[in-house]
Amino acid sequence: MEKEYEDIPGTLVFDADRSREGYHLNQFCISLRLRVNRDKFHQDEEAYLNAYPMSPEQREAVLKREWNRLLELGGNIYYTSKLAANDGINFQNLAGIMTGMGREDYRKMMLDGGRPIKGNRYKSEWGKE
Amino acid sequence: MARITAGIGCSHVPAIGVAMDLGNTHEPYWQPVFEGFKKSREWQKENNPDVIFMVYNDHCTAFDASCIPTFALGCAADFQPADEGFGPRPVPVVKNHQKMASHIAQSLILDEFDITIMNEMEVDHGLTVPLSVMYGEIPQDGAWPALVIPLCVNVVQYPAPTGNRCYNLGKAIGKAIKSYDEDLKVHIYGTGGMSHQLQYKRAGLINPEWDKDFLDRLTSDPVGLSQMPHIEYLREAGSEGVEMVMWHVMRGALNDDITEVRRFYHVPASNTAVGHIIFENHA
Numbered sequence: 001m002e003k004e005y006e007d008i009p010g011t012l013v014f015d016a017d018r019s020r021e022g023y024h025l026n027q028f029c030i031s032l033r034l035r036v037n038r039d040k041f042h043q044d045e046e047a048y049l050n051a052y053p054m055s056p057e058q059r060e061a062v063l064k065r066e067w068n069r070l071l072e073l074g075g076n077i078y079y080t081s082k083l084a085a086n087d088g089i090n091f092q093n094l095a096g097i098m099t100g101m102g103r104e105d106y107r108k109m110m111l112d113g114g115r116p117i118k119g120n121r122y123k124s125e126w127g128k129e
Numbered sequence: 130m131a132r133i134t135a136g137i138g139c140s141h142v143p144a145i146g147v148a149m150d151l152g153n154t155h156e157p158y159w160q161p162v163f164e165g166f167k168k169s170r171e172w173q174k175e176n177n178p179d180v181i182f183m184v185y186n187d188h189c190t191a192f193d194a195s196c197i198p199t200f201a202l203g204c205a206a207d208f209q210p211a212d213e214g215f216g217p218r219p220v221p222v223v224k225n226h227q228k229m230a231s232h233i234a235q236s237l238i239l240d241e242f243d244i245t246i247m248n249e250m251e252v253d254h255g256l257t258v259p260l261s262v263m264y265g266e267i268p269q270d271g272a273w274p275a276l277v278i279p280l281c282v283n284v285v286q287y288p289a290p291t292g293n294r295c296y297n298l299g300k301a302i303g304k305a306i307k308s309y310d311e312d313l314k315v316h317i318y319g320t321g322g323m324s325h326q327l328q329y330k331r332a333g334l335i336n337p338e339w340d341k342d343f344l345d346r347l348t349s350d351p352v353g354l355s356q357m358p359h360i361e362y363l364r365e366a367g368s369e370g371v372e373m374v375m376w377h378v379m380r381g382a383l384n385d386d387i388t389e390v391r392r393f394y395h396v397p398a399s400n401t402a403v404g405h406i407i408f409e410n411h412a
Contacts, residue, residue: 005359005360005363008331009330012329012368013287014287016287023194026189026194027193027194030189035212035216068329076189076286077329085213091143092144094327095328098329098332099333100330106332110396114397114400115326115335116336117365
């Protein structure tokens, strides 16, 4: 089934298909909301992840902190941001990483008014991502 | 009978709460944001309601992926501020008007809005930041100056409820509140937005023209505005800009005859355009 919201560049809309794929990944991420779980995760990340039957690719993306890959594999930003928070990375710095701009350039773009809508509406405007 | 005397639209950017909790509001980065809310806080003091009906979204805090209600009404006696990954916000517990919440739940269901009833729920920045914005710093052992009935809307997993559905739900909430047999002053909040995208390679998108048009039409053409399809929010206001559907619930609960008494817009707060509007409601 064609999804018109897939024609937005640099954007992954978290729909039911992504939600199904990312279920265990997202449930792992939200578990880090609580301090007791964060402490357990810090002790042994690999062992902690065994409780969540995610795919090998998802597991690797968690361990390597591949933030965009996590989203491509069904993660949702409100969940993956819990893993980022665990690592001491706030939303703005996470966005700096995901956009490939880095923390300082991203922060400066936001201070200058953010990413403009012009040229950022359709995939055809970006060419190959 | 209870009366809705005002509707408030307000972003709920978590970093605004963090800035207040850490006492950073006078820093140059934050100063314009809090300056912008100064008059709103004065207005709030003069017009403080008995009850706030707060339309907001949970950010995968109280709800994990196992349960995703489209509309969930808080009917518990109180709601604790949640740990969102770095400790709970140091703000007071949120107290409900439990009897009124139950009345609204019944009225909505009989009006064919099949909402979920929450008898236990923690609340995240989506709910506490708008309170902080309007009331200023309140110590954790203090009390919010109004009771709060939370309505949680799913905007995380596509699709969020349509603008039309939200607007009509607002009408039904308005009807439920006005039929509550106690002389209470009620404010209704629509929170979230404005334009922002938090994820992936297009993160940082801001669309001030779209935001301004949204605020204009919320005042002058709310029914027309409520017909906007989801693709327009996602494309024009960013993947997280779809939160703006929650403002339609607020507008729907007000009468046609309103006065816009306050508006504020600022870019940026973290990744987001901060938008704020106050409507006084005429009987």
